[in-house]
Amino acid sequence: MENIKLSFEKDSAIALKNIKLQRALNKAIDQFRNVRWRAVREFQDWEQLRVSARRIKEWTIDHLDGYLEMLEANVINAGGNVHWASDANEACEIILDIAQKHKVKSVVKSKSMATEEIELNHSFEGAGIKVVETDLGEYIIQLANERPSHIIAPAIHKTKDDISKLFVEKLNTPYFNEPEDLTKIAREKLRNEFLNADMGVSGVNFSVAETGTIVIVENEGNARLTTTVPRIHVALMGIEKVIPRFEDLPIFLNILIRSATGQKMSTYVSLITGPKRNSDLDGPEEFHLVIMDNGRSKILSNEETRESLYCIRCGACLYICPVYKKVGGHSYGWVYQGPIGAIITPQLLGIDKASDLPFASSLCGACKDVCPVKINIPRVLLELRARVINDKRVGARFLLRIAVKLWRFTMENTSFYNLALRLSYILQKPWIRHGRLVSLPFPFSRWTKKRDFPAISKIPFRKQWKEIKDLEF
Amino acid sequence: MISNSREDILKRIRIGLHRLAIVRGGNEYISKASSSYKETQQKLEIIRRNMIEKKSFLLDMFMNEVTKVNGNVFIVKSEDEIKHYVTRLVEEHDAKSLAIWESGFLKQINLREFLEIKGLGFVSPYSKEQMAEADIGITEGDFCIAETGTIVLITNERQPRSISLIPPVHIAIVKSDEIIENSKDLFFLLANTVGESGSLKNLTSCITFITGPSRTGDIELSITLGVHGPKELHIIIYDS
Numbered sequence: 001m002e003n004i005k006l007s008f009e010k011d012s013a014i015a016l017k018n019i020k021l022q023r024a025l026n027k028a029i030d031q032f033r034n035v036r037w038r039a040v041r042e043f044q045d046w047e048q049l050r051v052s053a054r055r056i057k058e059w060t061i062d063h064l065d066g067y068l069e070m071l072e073a074n075v076i077n078a079g080g081n082v083h084w085a086s087d088a089n090e091a092c093e094i095i096l097d098i099a100q101k102h103k104v105k106s107v108v109k110s111k112s113m114a115t116e117e118i119e120l121n122h123s124f125e126g127a128g129i130k131v132v133e134t135d136l137g138e139y140i141i142q143l144a145n146e147r148p149s150h151i152i153a154p155a156i157h158k159t160k161d162d163i164s165k166l167f168v169e170k171l172n173t174p175y176f177n178e179p180e181d182l183t184k185i186a187r188e189k190l191r192n193e194f195l196n197a198d199m200g201v202s203g204v205n206f207s208v209a210e211t212g213t214i215v216i217v218e219n220e221g222n223a224r225l226t227t228t229v230p231r232i233h234v235a236l237m238g239i240e241k242v243i244p245r246f247e248d249l250p251i252f253l254n255i256l257i258r259s260a261t262g263q264k265m266s267t268y269v270s271l272i273t274g275p276k277r278n279s280d281l282d283g284p285e286e287f288h289l290v291i292m293d294n295g296r297s298k299i300l301s302n303e304e305t306r307e308s309l310y311c312i313r314c315g316a317c318l319y320i321c322p323v324y325k326k327v328g329g330h331s332y333g334w335v336y337q338g339p340i341g342a343i344i345t346p347q348l349l350g351i352d353k354a355s356d357l358p359f360a361s362s363l364c365g366a367c368k369d370v371c372p373v374k375i376n377i378p379r380v381l382l383e384l385r386a387r388v389i390n391d392k393r394v395g396a397r398f399l400l401r402i403a404v405k406l407w408r409f410t411m412e413n414t415s416f417y418n419l420a421l422r423l424s425y426i427l428q429k430p431w432i433r434h435g436r437l438v439s440l441p442f443p444f445s446r447w448t449k450k451r452d453f454p455a456i457s458k459i460p461f462r463k464q465w466k467e468i469k470d471l472e473f
Numbered sequence: 474m475i476s477n478s479r480e481d482i483l484k485r486i487r488i489g490l491h492r493l494a495i496v497r498g499g500n501e502y503i504s505k506a507s508s509s510y511k512e513t514q515q516k517l518e519i520i521r522r523n524m525i526e527k528k529s530f531l532l533d534m535f536m537n538e539v540t541k542v543n544g545n546v547f548i549v550k551s552e553d554e555i556k557h558y559v560t561r562l563v564e565e566h567d568a569k570s571l572a573i574w575e576s577g578f579l580k581q582i583n584l585r586e587f588l589e590i591k592g593l594g595f596v597s598p599y600s601k602e603q604m605a606e607a608d609i610g611i612t613e614g615d616f617c618i619a620e621t622g623t624i625v626l627i628t629n630e631r632q633p634r635s636i637s638l639i640p641p642v643h644i645a646i647v648k649s650d651e652i653i654e655n656s657k658d659l660f661f662l663l664a665n666t667v668g669e670s671g672s673l674k675n676l677t678s679c680i681t682f683i684t685g686p687s688r689t690g691d692i693e694l695s696i697t698l699g700v701h702g703p704k705e706l707h708i709i710i711y712d713s
């Protein structure tokens with residue numbers, strides 16, 4: 001993880017040229033937006049729900065140490081084990097250690113961003129332990145040896161043809177092109193993995209301090225199998241996942257599920273408290289909860305960015321983001337994508353490793369409006385941008401300052417502003433293609449390398465406005 | 474290897490929050506939010522009364538929602554009808570081997586004995602290999618949520634989790650007076666009914682919410698049923 005250096009600029013340029021990806025993204029995102037919109041509209045007190053969720057999150061993070069201790073005590077009380085991991089390495093070590101102590105040969109995993117974050121699969125493979133992703137999307141991604149491109153729908157960038165070919169190549173199946181058949185193949189293959197696995201690793205959507213319960217939300221049933229069939233269940237959670245009370249759960253289930261998939265309720269919600277009891281007929285004999293920091297306490301210590309920890313990973317900001325819609329998940333280079341990726345990745349990995357990301361936004365604010373816990377993502381982005389600039393070389397900072405000064409002078413002087421506009425109107429001519437400015441010379445090339453800009457109009461807006469105003473009102 | 478991570482993490486949080494010592498926001502918040510004993514009892518009373526008085530309304534809503542998520546619902550008026558309907562499903566699926574909960578109501582109507590006489594075999598959830606062979610799993614819902622079409626199953630020694638999970642067909646028998654309007658009321662009820670199995674004071678290892686059959690949209694967003702869990706969910710509502 002140490003030597004990661006992400007390049008949003010380079011990766012997004014590649015994504016923009018990938019027509020297949022553009023088509024897949026358009027289709028998926030339009031569909032998601034509609035369904036989610038309906039699920040939210042249907043709920044009478046959606047605004048009230050957001051406010052409550054936000055308040056509970058604020059309260060919990062402000063008292064996080066106490067709630068984590070309470071959670072720990074209650075998990076132990078229910079017969080489970082609790083481990084604490086300061087960083088990704090320690091989390092991997094802890095989980096590997098549990099596996100090795102029990103001579104585990106094969107592991108099944110249900111979808112979990114936290115385990116992606118610590119690259120747990122590498123650790124298992126390095127130790128000669130087989131590990132299989134069981135969420136259908138994740139399974140496809142694992143076969144293709146890629147990274148998920150969306151936190152809720154990991155294989156959103158793949159077509160069924162891609163997947164059919166992948167199955168032919170990796171699983172030696174005949175070529176089927178129907179989702180129905182492909183799903184059936186995966187079911188059969190994965191059933192065997194479940195029956196043979198000694199250990200199941202899951203994530204955690206929420207954990208309840210008051211009862212020591214972990215909550216897992218899913219549609220496929222693979223998380224239920226992961227947490228029921230193998231002898232040992234290990235769950236990994238970031239420190240921010242805890243909520244105080246059992247009774248807070250309906251609030252969080254509602255905002256998470258409606259925002260994430262537009263369902264009223266997901267197919268399965270499991271509330272797991274400890275391992276199987278002695279008299280239970282099935283379920284894991286051992287339950288381990290790993291509570292991981294990995295940079296989160298640093299986020300918490302800065303009041304400007306603390307709210308990044310309120311995120312419940314619903315993915316709504318991804319669907320709504322115009323930048324994500326164009327560049328897709330892989331451009332963000334790491335496990336978290338879209339607006340939430342743009343704020344969380346630089347904070348978890350270090351700002352120097354992902355300095356492009358805070359700029360991967362037009363600051364339109366759609367993410368803030370959609371976020372069920374009301375995270376002010378644009379504000380956090382600005383804060384992070386300021387940090388990037390402050391880290392830059394003196395020369396660059398100097399140039400930036402001059403540019404801003406010039407901008408300000410122009411904006412404050414009407415006659416100079418008008419002059420500048422007229423001048424630009426004349427000078428722009430050689431670069432206009434279909435009414436847009438493309439490939440301008442330096443320094444404007446910094447802008448047009450990635451995107452175009454509408455050509456400056458002959459009649460200034462002020463004049464146009466006068467006419468429009470008279471017409472309409 | 475002795476790790477101090479626990480203390481380190483808690484300390485980093487404390488410093489991050491500019492505090493010197495731990496503040497147990499926990500209990501304070503919990504007691505502030507929960508109402509007095511009397512208020513709680515009153516609220517419980519209202520929820521229970523609603524379940525009875527609004528029964529037919531809730532029943533309609535529940536059935537409607539289950540159908541929307543690709544589940545099948547069927548209302549029956551007598552125990553015989555339950556047996557009849559289960560038999561029909563068994564025959565339709567040409568099922569040979571079943572798994573069933575040994576729970577209160579299912580015992581009371583002797584469903585297992587009835588099916589054994591018909592020559593059907595039963596497997597035990599003790600063995601996952603056996604469970605993998607079962608054609609149909611039969612359970613009993615502890616609660617239903619009308620607003621979402623959800624059945625709630627509480628794991629305990631007579632109610633194992635894999636029966637609603639591993640077989641490709643899941644039949645759940647529920648009673649019409651177990652339908653609660655929404656998840657908020659359900660959690661309130663669970664959190665405040667002392668001593669009952671699954672309640673907060675006595676949480677069992679697992680509580681499972683099931684809303685329709687197992688589904689995925691991971692391949693081009695086309696909804697496909699039965700990816701890991703049951704492909705079919707049949708809910709028989711006993712409305713005596």
Ligand code: SF4
Nearest residue numbers: 311312314315317371
């Ligand atoms: S930032 Fe908000 S909208 Fe985005 S994933 Fe997190 S909770 Fe959802």
